[in-house]
Amino acid sequence: MHQKKPRQKKPDIDRIFHALGDLTRRAILEQLGHGAVSVSKLAAPLDITLAAVVQHLQVLEESGLVRTEKLGRVRTCQVDPIGLAAAEGWIRDRRTAWDRQLDRLEELLAEENPEG
Amino acid sequence: MHQKKPRQKKPDIDRIFHALGDLTRRAILEQLGHGAVSVSKLAAPLDITLAAVVQHLQVLEESGLVRTEKLGRVRTCQVDPIGLAAAEGWIRDRRTAWDRQLDRLEELLAEENPEG
DNA sequence: AATATAGTAAAGTATCTGCTTAACTAATTA
DNA sequence: TAATTAGTTAAGCAGATACTTTACTATATT
DSSP: OOOSSOOSSOOOHHHHHHHHTOHHHHHHHHHHTTOOEEHHHHHGGGSSOHHHHHHHHHHHHHHTSEEEEEETTEEEEEEOHHHHHHHHHHHHHHHHHHHHHHHHHHHHHHHHSSOO | OOOSSOOSSOOOHHHHHHHHTOHHHHHHHHHHHTOOEEHHHHHGGGSSOHHHHHHHHHHHHHHTSEEEEEETTEEEEEEOHHHHHHHHHHHHHHHHHHHHHHHHHHHHHHHHSSOO
16 A cells, blocks of 8 residues: 555656757657657658667657657657656756745845844 | 846756756755855765866856855855756746647547537 | 568767876965 | 865776667558
């Protein structure tokens, strides 16, 4: 009774940020934002080989940022928002930590200097 | 009259995500979330050389994620939230693109299948 | 059946990255 | 002033990374 769902693939922050660290992979994610597409349509505007695109897709899929499915001979790719949400969450946590820090500083200043 | 402020360093998405792609650099950012610290305090828990930490800090500073200032012989480091906000924004854009896509899909399904 | 299309897999390679060591400068402290 | 502390810089290196080419499989089209 320690796990409600057999989570399909828990987002791995390390792999996610590593995947996001590459310009081409981010370009792929941007394209996928407009809708699910096949591997070769993904490759068309990218100025690298199909083989290279497939390698990037492997990284993206292993990180959980993208899900793909093969029907017949065409593999269709789409963004998995869970992964993106995880990355966004990590950053937001850092930002709120920074905000808390700022608040604390303001408190200290207010204590030291009670009336402007 | 085409620029209000001489922006000190416009956030560069490419450098930012590259910087975030490294585990050690993210650990540095997490530590900086608790407050501004010196280079050697930053290095203490990191199990790598001071020199290596300095190199990571260079990457973080060039990306705009961190700002540092040297007073006497000690350099103090702190998060620059602008950079983090830029990264968070990029991700949010991708997610909302995905959401729009999902909405469009729901509309299509609703049209094809008007009443359950 | 022959050809074209969509993708995969493996091997090789040039470049990038994260790290170390070592030698150095500048600011404290004893 | 001598020793310590905090950080910097450069050189070098092992392993990772983003590609390429080539050869291949499976599905679709003619």
